[in-house]
Amino acid sequence: MFEQIVDFAKAHPILSAFYxxxxxxxxxxxxxxxxxxxxxxxRAVLDGMLGFTGGVMVAASxxxxxxPAIENSAGEGFVKVxxxxxxxxxxxxxxxxxxxxxxxxxxxxxKEEAEGIKTEWHKTTLLVxxxxxxxxxxGLAVGVLFGAxxxxxxxxxTEMIVAAISLAIGIxxxxxxxxxxxxxPIRRQGVSRLKSFWYGQLSAIVEPVAAVLGAVAVAFFKxxxxxxxxxxxxxxxxxxxxxxxxxxxRDKYTDIATLGFIGGFIVMMSLDVGLG
Numbered sequence: 001m002f003e004q005i006v007d008f009a010k011a012h013p014i015l016s017a018f019y020x021x022x023x024x025x026x027x028x029x030x031x032x033x034x035x036x037x038x039x040x041x042x043r044a045v046l047d048g049m050l051g052f053t054g055g056v057m058v059a060a061s062x063x064x065x066x067x068p069a070i071e072n073s074a075g076e077g078f079v080k081v082x083x084x085x086x087x088x089x090x091x092x093x094x095x096x097x098x099x100x101x102x103x104x105x106x107x108x109x110x111k112e113e114a115e116g117i118k119t120e121w122h123k124t125t126l127l128v129x130x131x132x133x134x135x136x137x138x139g140l141a142v143g144v145l146f147g148a149x150x151x152x153x154x155x156x157x158t159e160m161i162v163a164a165i166s167l168a169i170g171i172x173x174x175x176x177x178x179x180x181x182x183x184x185p186i187r188r189q190g191v192s193r194l195k196s197f198w199y200g201q202l203s204a205i206v207e208p209v210a211a212v213l214g215a216v217a218v219a220f221f222k223x224x225x226x227x228x229x230x231x232x233x234x235x236x237x238x239x240x241x242x243x244x245x246x247x248x249x250r251d252k253y254t255d256i257a258t259l260g261f262i263g264g265f266i267v268m269m270s271l272d273v274g275l276g
Contacts, residue, residue, distance in 0.1 A: 002165075009149060009161045014215045017146035021139050021211035024260045025204040027172040028135075031179025032200025035193050043090035044253040049177035050107070050212075051257035053225035054244040055264025057138070061233040061240075063272040064167040065141055068148070068160070069229035087227035091234025093135065099206040099242060104130035107185050124186050124199055131182050131203035134243060137235030138171050139207030143214030144228045150219035166275040170268040175204060 103116040105126035114126050131179040144240040145164035149157050183200030187193065218228050248257030 004191065005165065006158060008162050009146060009164070013146045013161075014212060014219060017164075017211045017215035018142040020142050020146065020164065021208040024138065024168060024172040024175050025207050026200070027203035028175040028179035028207075029197075029201035031176035031181075032183040032197045034180045035183040035187050035200065037133040038184070039176040040188070041180065043251055044186065044256050046107075046181050047248045047251065047257040048260035049181045050244055050248045051260025052264035052267075053134075053174045053178050053181075054240045054248070054266040055261040055266070056170050057236045057240050057244070057264075058261075059268035059272070060141065060167055061236045062169055063199055063232045063269055064145065064163055065229045065233035065236075068123060068145075068163065069226040069233070072148075072229070073226040083226035084230040087230030088234035088237075090227070091137070091231035091236075092238040093234075094231070095133070095235045095238040095242075098133060098136075099238075102129055102133065104133060105129055106243060107181060109247070109250070124189055124191055127182065127186060128199050128203045130243065131178065132206050132237050134178070134208050135175075135204050135207050137232055137239060138175075139210030140214040141232035141236065142168050142171065142207070143211030143216075144190040144218050144225075144232050146211075147215035147218030148225050150215070151222040151225065162275050163272065166271045169275075170271045171206075173267065174264060179204070228247070 066084055066088065069087060070081055073080045073083045075082075099115060101116055103114060103119040103121055103126055105111060105114040105123060107127060107130065111123045111126070119126075142164060145160060145167055149160040149164060152160055179200050182203055183196045186199050187196040191199070214228065214232070218225055248254065250258075
């Protein structure tokens, strides 16, 4: 089965990027659907889930993105790391710009602490937009890896596809608790279960779009590969430090969130190395 998936990805890398990101979106929806079965969520559980999300994103940033970016760069010594450094900085700066412009609200923050352009939008909308920011670099990362496979042949192509699949699995795993972590706070605002689920899954709808754009860009412009890989990594690290970690430090469960982070890092590292 796994070999058939790899063969399909070799023949259809961009379509594979779309399918993989739909998979990660689907797990977000599955996690959000838990709102139908629980009246409320324990804050410790939510913080642990968010910590797990951060751990997966940090591990993926290095094992799945930065390391391949450096490996696929020409030159030696400091010259070899230049594309990764530039791409990483551009990715972080891009999310920095979006963070300053897009109105959004961190999950455990009060409405008056909303960031971005000031607006009178409902708190629910601001919460969804915050998680949408999380998901843009995730979808982009999956797409870039599948697009990179389109520029390679032989063993290198297979290795890149396996890396893309492992990243999609890792992001999907962390999207499940993330969907729950979004839908439950919305439910606490008095929103119906159905609408809470809808908003929870909606936050990840951007992933297929970002994945296809990333795959197309790399597949047709091979020289940008190391920059694109590092760009996705920089965007994800910015999200973790600016969005995810602060969301887990608002209550007394910081240790649980930290352990969740460690667990997420181990899971993603194991997937990348084990499948690779």
